[in-house]
Amino acid sequence: MKLSDDVRAALRLFAFYLANGTLDADILPSTLTYLDVLGEASALEQIFAIWANVLELDSTGKVTNAQQASRRSAQYVRSLIDNSFVVEPPLEDWELELAL
Numbered sequence: 001m002k003l004s005d006d007v008r009a010a011l012r013l014f015a016f017y018l019a020n021g022t023l024d025a026d027i028l029p030s031t032l033t034y035l036d037v038l039g040e041a042s043a044l045e046q047i048f049a050i051w052a053n054v055l056e057l058d059s060t061g062k063v064t065n066a067q068q069a070s071r072r073s074a075q076y077v078r079s080l081i082d083n084s085f086v087v088e089p090p091l092e093d094w095e096l097e098l099a100l
Contacts (some may be wrong), residue, residue, distance in 0.1 A: 004061030010067050014070055024074035037080045040060055047073050050091065 003011075017023045021035050028034055037043045054069040072095060075087045 004057070004063075006062045007055070007057065010055065010063045010066040011040075011051075017070070018047065018073070018077075022064070023077065024071055027071065027078050032078070032081060034077050036079050037077065043077075043080060045098065046096065047076060048074040050076050050095050052099070053095050053097060084097070 006018050014023075019035075019038070021028075021030075021033070023034075038047075051069045051073045054065070054072045055063060056065045056069075058064050072091065075085075076091060078085045
């Protein structure tokens with residue numbers, strides 16, 4: 001089974017906004033530069049893991065919460081570049097889990 005068109009579209013948009021520096025303007029305003037942390041493989045791996053772990057699909061493979069998945073990833077990115085930023089609610093273990 002392949003990823004649905006909806007999942008592939010959500011992933012493409014997430015990657016585009018992440019690489020473009022426009023992931024979530026509420027959490028990562030244009031005054032905060034985060035592209036430098038994307039050069040760190042472990043940070044990029046964790047960002048995508050959070051997105052994929054939070055992403056939910058309905059029974060037809062349609063994404064139901066792309067904005068929430070992006071938001072949780074954006075919170076993690078913000079915490080990497082801003083020590084005073086508090087992720088609310090805190091990221092849970094299942095959100096941070098790296099698939100083997």
